[in-house]
Amino acid sequence: MNVVVCGKVIPASTVTIEIDPNTKRMVRKGVPHELDPAAASAVEEGLRLTEKHGGTVTLITMGTSDATIGIRNALAMGAASAVHILDNAVAGSDTLATAKILAAAIKKQAFDLVLCATESSDSYSGIVAGQIAYFLGVPPVTFAKEITVEGDQISIKRQSETGYDIVAAKLPALVSCSSGINEPRYPQLKGIMAAKKKEIKVYTASDLGLGPDEVGEKGAREKVLSVGRPPKRQAGKAVTDEGEGGKQIADFLAEIKVI
């Protein structure tokens, strides 16, 4: 079973992400990057499935040259190869343009299953996975917290408002993985060494048959008009506990008439 994982390499979780008011895009230059933990979970899920059912995992990512560190991480975890869509023309893509690009790259691979995170940890729109499924013409099997494959049938436990649903489809399919679906493995030294020899294919949008009007800001259907800051909430009182902290909270609750 060949699995393609779409994942993002994003500013590290230690970075406070900012938006550039001129380009109206997130500032991605000059900050440390890492494989999105949500994408790492999708890679992990792909590895577990291929360890059980055979086949390989290919990571596809779109991003600047800063993405290399995250790609290497996925390869060190055990992905067999990677595709990096590296092209200035794709900067400024909205969800739809991103999905078109990723779908075009996936179509160049032989795949039985596409895995994504339900949403990236930096922009979390939560709709790119479903858009990719549409462009690939495969069933969108979303919000998985557990995945089982039997023959050409895939079954998931799908997150729901009140518990979970059992949802099934036939392969090939796309599955989006909920946060916490697994604990991604840490790359071991052997994996890190092996990763150095693995192939990273680099594509531009035109390599994927996409014209300049289909990608980046020109291809985006969503346009950010302005970037602002919300009014700041006035921080209230904070006191250091000197043995009466619990009582002081109770006093506050009494003041606002909660108790």
Add this chain to the structure above:
Amino acid sequence: MAEAIWVYAETSDDRVTTTSLEMLAKASEVGKAEAILLGPAPQDAVEMLAKHGASKIYRSTDSIYREYLTLPAAETVAGLIEQHRPAVLLFASSYAGRDLVSNLSARLDCGAITDVGDFQLKDDSVEATIPALGASYQNISTLVRPGTKLLVVRPKSFEPKLNEQPVNVEEVAAASAEGLRKVQMKDRVVVKREGPSLEGAKIVISGGRGLKGEEQFAILKELADVLGGAVGASRAAVDAGWVPYAMQIGQTGKTVKPDVYFAIGISGAVQHLSGMKTSKYIVTINKDPEAPIFQYSDFGIVGDLFKVVPQLIEEIKKRKGL
């Protein structure tokens, strides 16, 4: 003539979801509110939608919408858009809402705006306000293609309002093509919960990494019990496997807006803030005085939660005579 603003209505737990009613309130304010309701639904669903402002409801009770996810509903909604061309179609930022929008935005090649906190019509288009990056920014976005604008709305962005309209229910033909039966719903499992739901609770007690483990959530449950509240958690606590995802509050979890929100052992990552920032009062307990959560709290204690919380519970019991 007022522009038609459609709401894709959902039901859960045998009720029309609160977010559906919230969206209807906003839709009524901006234009002529209409709703789509597909699949088996509770008996009073149509009445509830009408009471909250829907003047027209596109309705099919066919069970295909329950038995097969996304594709049948997307087919029907795409057909309705084609036929009636509403100015805007609103979806809740729910599982089903996001699934449908992803399909429709690709199929209609129109894109979509997600995480919408507010919107208005402007010059044949929309201007949507997005509390971006955990509400640390407030951006305004639009959709550039002509035609119906698809927006995914954050829960708790609007207040539901009673606004009864004479309602016209239009039966729509159910989707039936075999190719739409690809994602099959086999079973629904309800995980039992006690006490008020997180979304409905007036008091929410949330724990984070500072709780240090699963067992320690018991003291939060005890605090919730004496206050009549519900227990939530940060993503850190959920990812650590201490509590289920259903308890997660934040960007990738639930959005709550209680009267009092307790952030206990939670540092206040952007991802968490976006799910609780609009609470009326925020009370914080954290041992790190530099934790960003203190910037948002109305009352904070810098200290050891394992000392402060038990004392608080005792004090509430005493004052309530429990």
